[in-house]
Amino acid sequence: MLQTRVNSGLDGVIVADTVMSEVDGEAGRLIVRGHTIEELVATRGFEGVAALLWEGFAPAGQGGDTQAVRAGLAAARVRAFADVPKLLQAAEGLTPVEGLRVGLGMLADSDPTPHHYLVCGALPVFLAALLRASDGKPALAPDPSLTTAQDLLRMVRGQRADAVFENALDTYLATITDHGFNASTFTARVVASTHAGLISSVLAGLCALKGPLHGGAPGPVLDMFDDIGSLDRAAAWFDDAFAKGTTLMGFGHRIYKVRDPRADVLKNTVATLPKTSGRLAFAVEVEKSAIAALRRHKPGRRLDTNVEFYTALLLEALEVPRSAFTALFAVGRVAGWCAHVFEQEKVGRIIRPQSNYVGKRPGM
Numbered sequence: 001m002l003q004t005r006v007n008s009g010l011d012g013v014i015v016a017d018t019v020m021s022e023v024d025g026e027a028g029r030l031i032v033r034g035h036t037i038e039e040l041v042a043t044r045g046f047e048g049v050a051a052l053l054w055e056g057f058a059p060a061g062q063g064g065d066t067q068a069v070r071a072g073l074a075a076a077r078v079r080a081f082a083d084v085p086k087l088l089q090a091a092e093g094l095t096p097v098e099g100l101r102v103g104l105g106m107l108a109d110s111d112p113t114p115h116h117y118l119v120c121g122a123l124p125v126f127l128a129a130l131l132r133a134s135d136g137k138p139a140l141a142p143d144p145s146l147t148t149a150q151d152l153l154r155m156v157r158g159q160r161a162d163a164v165f166e167n168a169l170d171t172y173l174a175t176i177t178d179h180g181f182n183a184s185t186f187t188a189r190v191v192a193s194t195h196a197g198l199i200s201s202v203l204a205g206l207c208a209l210k211g212p213l214h215g216g217a218p219g220p221v222l223d224m225f226d227d228i229g230s231l232d233r234a235a236a237w238f239d240d241a242f243a244k245g246t247t248l249m250g251f252g253h254r255i256y257k258v259r260d261p262r263a264d265v266l267k268n269t270v271a272t273l274p275k276t277s278g279r280l281a282f283a284v285e286v287e288k289s290a291i292a293a294l295r296r297h298k299p300g301r302r303l304d305t306n307v308e309f310y311t312a313l314l315l316e317a318l319e320v321p322r323s324a325f326t327a328l329f330a331v332g333r334v335a336g337w338c339a340h341v342f343e344q345e346k347v348g349r350i351i352r353p354q355s356n357y358v359g360k361r362p363g364m
Contacts, residue, residue, distance in 0.1 A: 015181065015186075015351070019343070020032070020033065020053060020180075020336070020343060021336075022180065023179060023180035028259050030179065030261050030262065032052070032053070032177070032178055033053060036261075037175060037261055037262060037265060044066070044174060045147060045149070045174055046147065046170050046173040046174045046177065046332065046335070047073060048069075048174070050063075050069055050073075050120065050177065050338075051063055051066045051068070053335060053338075053339035054069070054338065054342065057339060058116060062114050062116070063116075071144075072114065072117040072121075073117055073121045074142070075113070075117070075144060076113055076114075076117040076121025077121040077122075077124065077148075078141075078144055079118065079121065080118070080121050080125040081139070083103065083106055083107075084125065084126070084129045087103045087129065088129060088139070090102050091130060095327075096127060096130050096131065097206070097210050097324075097326045097327040097330065099126065099327075100126055100130075100327050101203065101210070103122060103123075103126040104119065104123075104199065104202060104203040104206060109197050115198040115199055115338075116341075119202045119334055120334050123327075123330055123331045124148055124155070125142055127156075127324065127327050128140065128152055128156045131324060132155075132156065134321075137158070140155045140158065148170075148173065148331070149170035149173055150170075157319075164274070168269050168270075168272065168273055168317070171265070171269045172311070172314055172332065173332035175332075176262070176329060177335045178336030178339065178340075183208045183209075183211070183214045184206070184208040184209040184214060184333065185205065185336060185337060187204050188208075188337045189341070189344040189351065191205075192340070192344040192345055193344055195345070198338060201341045202337050205333075205337040206330055206334075209326060209330055209333065218308045218311045218312040218315060218322075218325040219323070219325050220249040221250040221308055221309055222316055222322060223249075223322075224248075224249055224250070224286075225279075225282070225283065225286065228286060231285050231286070231289075238289060238290055238293035242298075248294070250290075250305065250306060250308045250309030251294065251305055260305060260306040260307045262307040263305045263306060263307050263309055266310035266311055266313075266314050269314060270317060275317070276313065276317045280313060283313055287305055287309065291304065291305070311329075315328065
């Protein structure tokens with residue numbers, strides 16, 4: 001007898017075993033390959049987290065060792081730059097995340113570059129070229145002596161950024177690399193289960209991330225700050241938002257019932273940046289006002305700050321345009337998608353759930 005109980009969002013449904021990450025929503029804890037997110041950010045950069053995720057899954061010599069991964073990603077950036085002219089022609093008039101979708105679609109399964117290196121190296125190169133093109137500037141070739149974060153900022157700005165900004169971007173990319181079976185990661189695993197290959201699986205993950213319910217919240221957080229304007233308007237603004245049924249950006253999470261641990265990691269990172277103290281102080285007070293309003297209007301709901309709230313401040317301080325926030329998120333998350341593709345491919349079984357037919361039947 002087919003089980004007909006429907007859970008449309010798959011909440012609480014276990015679909016796989018994984019060693020990649022655990023999101024403990026009750027405790028507000030994120031574990032990645034045996035390490036808390038706070039520990040990872042303090043001890044490893046983006047390349048280090050990628051190496052950890054790929055350890056035991058990537059081909060020999062292409063995971064586990066941070067320096068090998070850094071070299072592999074650097075070589076992949078150089079390789080991807082050859083596709084930039086074709087990308088810019090095809091992506092004219094598109095948003096940054098749409099441009100990345102085009103760029104990934106151009107990568108061939110026959111490319112000899114290890115595909116996890118290829119996609120992780122291509123996204124920062126493509127994003128930088130798209131952003132410069134939108135400003136009427138030529139694309140800059142990557143510098144393989146640099147890390148992903150260092151090179152991405154250099155390719156966007158035209159010169160090396162101060163170390164504090166490079167470190168902030170590196171922290172951001174490391175923090176968002178993996179986060180359980182979110183919509184984009186699960187999408188990538190479904191496609192991987194068909195043996196479509198890593199590039200197709202990552203492209204599918206990017207398409208899922210593009211949806212505003214998954215990857216589009218940081219920009220609207222800044223829109224909220226702009227609309228509030230001054231702290232004396234915050235309480236009334238939130239009361240009005242609840243009266244209108246407006247969704248608060250930067251608060252609440254499908255899994256976390258308490259504060260998202262990544263929010264404090266990024267809040268601490270924002271505090272290290274110059275010229276952000278006033279904006280940070282404003283955001284902290286807005287956060288307090290929002291939490292108070294949540295308690296007043298939704299007393300039975302457990303809602304708190306999520307990663308998007310301080311992501312918005314961090315990316316604004318890095319001078320990333322709001323239209324590129326989701327695309328930049330993909331630059332970090334792609335390493336996690338690759339890890340899950342590797343893990344899913346080892347399962348060797350296609351993901352094929354059942355549905356509950358509720359339509360008409362013959363003779364009815």
